[in-house]
Amino acid sequence: MKKxxxxxxxxxxxxxxxxxxxxxxxxxxxxxxxxxxxxxxTLDADEDKLDEILKQAEKIIKSIDEEATIEY
Known part of the structure; x- marks a missing residue:
């Protein structure tokens, strides 16, 4: 699923x-x-794991740039 x-x-x-x-x-x-x-x-990922992937992605983004965020 691509989002x-x-x-x-x-x-x-x-x-x-x-x-x-x-x-x-x-x-x-x-x-x-x-x-x-x-x-x-742009994320192409398994739909059933998407919530967990987004949580992990947010952690990665924050670890690299504290001010950056994903807007839902």
Whole structure:
């Protein structure tokens, strides 16, 4: 299942790349893409694991940039 989420306060392209790389490695994630310019996260993941994946993705994002968040 592919879904797109808005991000806020991602301050650098390098941080976005690190977030994308780590989120892509989460179990149940088929692919993850972060557009720094558009401040968007596109996530292709198992629908039944989506809530847990989003929680883990939020932790990853916060660990790289404290101010950044996923907007639901």
């Amino acid at each position: 797109r989420y808005n991000l806020s306060d991602v301050d650098c392209a390098n941080c976005a790349a690190k977030m994308e790389e780590q989120i892509s490695k989460l179990p149940g994630v088929n692919s993850a893409s972060i557009s720094f310019m558009a401040q968007k996260l």
